[in-house]
Structure formats: C-alpha cells, structure tokens
Amino acid sequence: MNTGPAATNSPVATSAPTSANSAVATAATAIVNIASLVTNDPSLGDGTPLGLIQDAAVVIDGDRVVWVGESSKAPATDNRVDAGGRAVIPGFVDSHSHLVFAGDRTAEFNARMSGQPYKAGGIRTTVAATRAATDAELSANVARYLHEALRQGTTTFETKSGYGLTVEDEARALRIAAEHTDEVTYLGAHIVSPDYADDPAAYVELVTGEMLDACAPYARWVDVFCEKGAFDGDQARAILTAGRAKGLHPRVHANQLTHGPGVQLAVELDAASADHCTHLTDADVDALASGSTVATLLPGAEFSTRAQWPNARRLLDAGVTVALSTDCNPGSSFTSSVPFCIALAVRDMGMTPDEAVWSATAGGAAALRRTDVGRLTAGSRADLTVLDAPSHVHLAYRPGVPLVSEVWRAGVRVV
Ligand SMILES: [Zn+2]
Numbered sequence: 001m002n003t004g005p006a007a008t009n010s011p012v013a014t015s016a017p018t019s020a021n022s023a024v025a026t027a028a029t030a031i032v033n034i035a036s037l038v039t040n041d042p043s044l045g046d047g048t049p050l051g052l053i054q055d056a057a058v059v060i061d062g063d064r065v066v067w068v069g070e071s072s073k074a075p076a077t078d079n080r081v082d083a084g085g086r087a088v089i090p091g092f093v094d095s096h097s098h099l100v101f102a103g104d105r106t107a108e109f110n111a112r113m114s115g116q117p118y119k120a121g122g123i124r125t126t127v128a129a130t131r132a133a134t135d136a137e138l139s140a141n142v143a144r145y146l147h148e149a150l151r152q153g154t155t156t157f158e159t160k161s162g163y164g165l166t167v168e169d170e171a172r173a174l175r176i177a178a179e180h181t182d183e184v185t186y187l188g189a190h191i192v193s194p195d196y197a198d199d200p201a202a203y204v205e206l207v208t209g210e211m212l213d214a215c216a217p218y219a220r221w222v223d224v225f226c227e228k229g230a231f232d233g234d235q236a237r238a239i240l241t242a243g244r245a246k247g248l249h250p251r252v253h254a255n256q257l258t259h260g261p262g263v264q265l266a267v268e269l270d271a272a273s274a275d276h277c278t279h280l281t282d283a284d285v286d287a288l289a290s291g292s293t294v295a296t297l298l299p300g301a302e303f304s305t306r307a308q309w310p311n312a313r314r315l316l317d318a319g320v321t322v323a324l325s326t327d328c329n330p331g332s333s334f335t336s337s338v339p340f341c342i343a344l345a346v347r348d349m350g351m352t353p354d355e356a357v358w359s360a361t362a363g364g365a366a367a368l369r370r371t372d373v374g375r376l377t378a379g380s381r382a383d384l385t386v387l388d389a390p391s392h393v394h395l396a397y398r399p400g401v402p403l404v405s406e407v408w409r410a411g412v413r414v415v
Contacts, residue, residue, distance in 0.1 A: 028061040029079040029411075031088065032071045035390040038089040039068055040362040040375040049362075050354050050392075051377075058088060060382040063410035068376055089357060089392050091155025091383035091409060092338040093364030093374045095183070096275050096296055098329035099142045099159040100173040103129025105330050109304065122331040123163070123191050130163035130173070139176050145328060146180055149336040151415050153404040155383035156364070156373045158183035158325075160223060162190030167211045174218035183368055185221035186212070186248060189239045191230050204235050208242035221272070222248035226262035233261030240269050249369070255279045256301070267291035273323065273367040278302065278310040288320040294367040296323040297359070299344040300333035312359075313350025323363035324356060343399035353393040382411040 037056035039045060045053035057074035059067035067075060108122050130138070146157055159181060161173035170188045177184045188207040196203035212222075222243025226236040230253075240250040250269050254262025256276035263284040266274035274288065275296040288295050297310045315322050324341050327333040335341070342356040351359070365374025372381045386406035387394060394403055407415035 027079075028059050028066060028075075028077040029081060030057050030059045030074045030077040031081045031083050031384075031386075032057040032074055033085060034058065034071065034083045034088045035085045036087045036392065037068065037376065038087070038357060038361070038392050039377050040090060040358060041377040044068065044377065048354065049358050056088070058376060058382075058384065060408070060411045063382055063412075065376055065380050065382050066378055068378065083386055085390060086405065087387040087389055087391050087394070088376070089153075089385050089387065090361040090374050090376050090380075091385050091407065092149075092153050092360050093156040093323075093362075093368065093370070094149060094154045094325050094328070094336075094338055094360075095156075095158045095273060095323055095364040095367040096298060096325040096327050097145075097157060097159045097336075098162055098187075098327070099145050099157075100138055100161060100177050101126050101130050101163045101330050102133035102137055102141060103330065105334075108331065109334070112305065124194055126163045126330055127165055127194070131166070131169050135172065135176060138173070139179060142176060142180050145336050149326075149328070149338075150407055150409070151404065152337050152339060152402075153385035153407055154336070154338055155385070155407065155409045156183065156368070156370070157181050158185060158221075158368060160185040160187040160190075161215065161219075162187035162223075162225075164188075165190070165193035166195070167206070167214050170211055171214040171218065174215050178218045182220065184219045185223045185251065186215045186219040186243065187223040187225070188212070188215065189224040189231050189236070191225065200235070204231070204238060207239055212242055212246055216243070216246040216248060219248055221251050222246075223251045223253060225253040226260060226265065227253065227257055228260065233265055236262065236265055237269070240265070240271070244269070251275065251367075255284065257307075259284075263287060263293075263295075267293045272369050275325075275327075276301065276310065277315070278308060280311075280314070285314060285318045285320065288315065289318045292321075294321045294323050294363065296325055296363075296367050297345065297349065298325055298327035298333060299341050299349060300335045301327045303344060304333050304335075309344075309348045311350060312345055312355070316351070316355060321363060321366050322351075322355070322359045323367040324351075324359040325364060325367070339395045339403065340399070342395045346396035347399075353396045357392045357395060382408055384408045
C-alpha cells in the first residue's frame with residue numbers, strides 16, 4: 001500500500017537509558033507516556049476485548065511491535081518518543097472501499113439531500129467516467145484517497161474494481177489497485193454492465209469466464225452485489241464459486257437495500273465478510289452467529305442515502321463478529337473517515353465506543369482474515385494511531401474533530 005508522502009518530521013527522540021534489555025534490540029523505538037493503549041488483546045491490561053493498558057508504552061523494532069506494557073516497565077531502547085499523555089490505538093483496518101473510479105456525483109447527492117426524486121443508475125455515471133480516464137488519472141485518484149484515509153488513521157485498506165465492467169477495464173482497475181494495497185477485490189459483478197442490459201446471463205458468463213481469468217492475477221478476493229436490480233442468489237453463487245475456483249476468496253455485498261439471500265449465501269460459502277447487513281431476518285443473524293463470516297457495517301452509506309441504520313446491537317448480542325468500514329465510493333458513501341463511521345455507529349447503531357473502536361480495527365482485520373494488523377501486541381505489524389485525546393472514547397465523544405495526531409505504519413511515522 002502507498003503510505004503517502006514520506007514523513008518530514010522525525011519523531012522527537014530523547015537519549016536512551018544505558019542498560020540494555022536482552023529481549024529487545026536497542027535500535028528499537030519505545031513510544032512512552034501513552035495515557036491509554038488499545039491492544040485488542042484481551043489477555044492484556046484490563047482484560048476487556050480492547051485489552052486496554054493505562055500509562056502504557058509500545059516498543060517497535062523494524063516494522064513490528066516487539067513489546068507492549070506499562071510505561072514504567074518498558075525495556076531500554078535507543079529511541080524514545082513521548083506520546084505526551086495521548087491515547088494510542090491500532091491503525092484502522094478499512095475492509096471495504098471502492099476507490100478505483102473517476103468522475104464526480106455531487107449533483108446526485110445534492111438532489112437526494114434536497115428531496116428531489118432519485119433515479120437509480122448512478123453507478124453507470126461513474127462507469128462512463130472511469131472507462132474514459134487514463135491509468136495515471138485513476139492511480140492518482142487512488143493515491144489521493146488512500147492518503148486522505150491515512151491522515152485519518154487508516155493503515156490497512158481494501159479496495160475493489162466494479163466501475164469498469166469490461167474485461168479490459170476491470171483488469172486495469174485491479175492492476176492499479178494492486179499498486180496501492182494487497183487487499184484487492186474483483187467486483188466485476190457490481191451491476192450488470194449497461195452493455196449487457198438485455199442479456200444479464202451473458203454478462204454473468206463473462207464475469208465468471210474471460211473477465212475472471214483476466215482479473216484473478218491481481219486480486220485476493222471476489223465480491224458480488226447480491227441485491228434486487230443487481231445479481232440474484234443463483235447468479236451470486238455462480239460468480240463466487242467461479243472466483244473461488246480461481247483461488248479468490250469470497251466476500252459479498254449483502255442485504256443492503258432489502259432482505260435477500262446474500263447473507264445466507266455468504267455464510268454457506270464461508271465468505272470472509274457479508275457487507276452492509278442492513279436488512280436481516282432472525283435466520284440471517286443466526287447464520288452469521290454460527291459461521292465465521294464477519295458482518296461488515298458501513299454506516300457512511302446509510303448516512304449518505306438517508307437510509308435505515310443497520311442494527312449493530314442485534315448482531316453483537318447474537319455473538320456475531322462485526323466490522324466497521326467506510327464503503328468509500330463516489331456515489332453512496334463518499335467518506336474515507338473511519339472516525340466518522342465510529343461516531344455514527346455509537347450514536348445510531350447501538351454500539352458502545354469500545355465496540356466501535358474494536359470493530360474498526362480488529363473487526364476489520366477479521367473481515368480480511370488478517371491477524372498481523374488491527375491489534376498492538378508483540379509480533380503484530382507496527383501500525384498505530386496516536387490520538388490527540390486521552391482515550392479512544394473521544395473518537396465518538398468528539399465527532400467531526402480531527403483527533404489523529406500521528407500515524408505509524410509498518411514502524412515508520414507517516415503522518
Ligand atoms: Zn460497497
């Protein structure tokens with residue numbers, strides 16, 4: 001992933017204590033004087049799922065965390081960075097976005113928010129602009145939004161194709177995405193291509209055949225928008241199983257606008273994630289609770305379309321693993337801000353601040369089947385966000401305030 005412009009400010013380092021610690025290389029960096037540290041390791045600190053440690057330190061060696069604990073017990077290192085009594089959390093893991101696009105849909109959003117009738121087909125506007133854009137324009141757009149997200153604390157980012165809808169344009173989108181992140185998703189099945197409006201079956205054949213062959217080398221995941229007006233359950237099953245046969249792992253846009261088969265299909269195929277989960281039956285919730293598919297909630301979409309919120313409380317009470325992501329895209333959720341999504345989830349979806357922060361870090365990692373990110377414990381990647389606040393709770397308590405003061409990614413301070 002592109003980490004944006006190189007850091008121009010070096011960490012404020014002070015001279016290290018002289019005694020060496022055998023377990024930690026002295027070339028390591030200790031971030032000390034952390035008021036509260038979210039580790040997401042329940043065996044640490046207060047024993048909650050956040051594994052919260054007060055008066056904490058994190059020691060980084062290379063791109064890894066090598067030690068976390070109470071600041072007073074931090075091992076000796078050459079470099080010490082004073083967090084100044086701020087909170088530190090794992091970098092956000094945004095497991096759902098659509099960043100390979102061109103064009104602008106301001107007028108559509110403005111009309112929707114002004115109460116004017118909204119006609120579907122907005123995705124087609126973006127498809128036309130994306131097809132017309134150059135590789136350089138698309139790549140610059142991805143880099144721009146990734147940097148925007150990084151400044152807001154996101155250190156791991158998934159992104160998808162889905163605005164090309166031809167063999168060449170989908171493969172191009174994924175090739176460009178793969179230049180910026182390892183978490184790349186083939187979404188040729190975003191909508192039926194306008195070129196195949198009269199023959200959706202032929203489009204499914206393309207998506208499961210020639211387009212898949214061209215796209216699979218660049219992608220880790222295969223996704224489908226399983227929804228009325230997009231792809232039905234049988235089509236979605238064909239697309240996901242074809243992708244799986246090519247080594248891609250499924251994830252599903254499921255139950256966003258209406259009840260439908262998407263969630264059940266996701267669980268049945270062991271998809272890493274069922275995304276949106278806004279309209280769920282009790283059977284859907286039970287299926288999620290009994291499987292290993294994460295429910296990824298995307299409140300930016302409900303915000304930007306004035307739609308009903310997903311009920312996070314219902315899922316959490318049933319024991320479902322919940323992730324929280326932005327769905328950043330130019331039509332229905334044009335935000336790259338995970339803190340904004342945390343605030344919405346706490347205010348309107350029944351999540352506690354602790355749950356929302358967990359879901360935006362460890363939950364996102366679970367939705368990408370990653371264990372090296374979304375947590376701060378010995379061995380995890382040194383991706384962390386320093387908040388200009390004494391506690392992670394401020395992310396919901398102070399909505400809209402830019403609280404991210406530093407971001408470290410793979411052991412390097414990048415913001
Ligand atoms: Zn989406």
